[in-house]
Amino acid sequence: MKLLQPLRRMWPRAVAATALGMLMLSTAQAETPIKVGLVAALSGQSAKSGEALTRGLTIAIEEINASGGILGRPVELVRRDDESNPAKGMLAARELVQREKVTVLFGGLDTPVSLAIVPLVNQMKVPFMGIWAAGTTITQNGAKDNYVFRVSAMDELVDEALVEYGVTEYGMQKPGMILINNPWGESNEIGFRHALEKRDMPWAGIERIEDSDLDVVPQLSRLRSAGADALLMVGNVGPSAQVVKSLDRMNWDVPVISHWGPAGGRFSELAGPNASRVHFIQTYVFTDNNSPKGEAVLSALKASYPEIKNLADITPAVGIANAYDGMHLAALAIEKAGSTAGTEVRDAFYAIDDYAGLIKQYHQPFTPEQHDALGPQDYVFTHFVDGNIIPVKP
DSSP, X not given: OTTHHXXXXXXXXXXXXXXXXXXXXXXXXXXXXXXEEEEEOOSSTTHHHHHHHHHHHHHHHHHHHHTTOBTTBOEEEEEEEOTTOXXXXXXXXXXXXXXXXXXXXEEOSOHHHHHHHHHHHHHHTOOEEESSOOOHHHHSOOOXXXXXEESSOOHHHHHHHHHHHHHHHHOOSSOEEEEESSHHHHHHHHXXXXXXXXXXXXXXXXXXXXXXXXXXXXHHHHHHHTTOSSEEEEOOHHHHHHHHHHHHHHTOOOOEXXXXXXXXXXXXXXXXXXXXXEEEEESOOOOSSXXXXXHHHHHHHHHHOTTOOSGGGGOOHHHHHHHHHHHHHHHHHHHHHTSOOHHHHHHHHTTXXXXXXXXXXXXXXXXXXXXXXXXXXXXXEEEEETTEEEESOO
């Protein structure tokens, strides 16, 4: 009996120590950030787009953290530069998933990079949110267990919208295609062919351009000789700017109807005074008359980034808007899952009912059959005027 007395005296202290340890563990878990990753072009001629994606995610994360975080934990953004290189993008994604343990991975500008990442995230069961790259097969990737979502444009739908715009606005009857020579260009060739064949409309030809091209007069000359009355263009900033400058050298005044590649960087500067001739698609544009949420996001951008003085300083707005809405939708999915486990978060995307976003009011944005939250009704045609991206029609 005497031996029991010390044990009885020690029992309350042991219980207290255990309780304190559990409390400390609980507090530590509550304060452990939920990490989300971004793989994007953060350097090179498309660095502006990577910065736009970063800013959209950051503003959304600041709002989320100010409201208590997700599951009571703060959110932390971890970025990696893919340099617009698929191999580097895949390595960066693997590092973010395996080493940084990100709950959701966000993808950047280039379709080839995203296509390289898709098999990895599906294999590792980590939700991937596309917030720029528009290749149709990014979300429609054929995987039985698909973890890839998108708040962005999709090539197949964009191509239909571009063809319809050409017919409606320019009376287009025989367009020529001038496409970047990579999987993004190939994706859009398929979409253009479908859109034109549906209308029994011929095309003048299909020409390829490279990121390294300094002159595309030969390709354009072949299209002009074949009778092209409009150009359907797909390319990022550099090659798109070369198309405009080559058209100037040829003195060929032909409508140019483009995917959103020109918005990703210094297109207005590189293309020269006729940059405005290119009409291109966007999912969102800040204007002088924004929605209340648009004004709130614009104010937050100006507060966080003092270099933003006017609308020209937030180009490309599409990257900011897609990233902002994508982050908030991902936060809703994690909250609904009550977990950071990949499969549970993936399934919770399907359970999102409504979200009042920057781009639009979302109503059940994702289903097991539909992983793209935006459609043609969410597109707006724009062009550059004095360095600003503005709607062609107010």
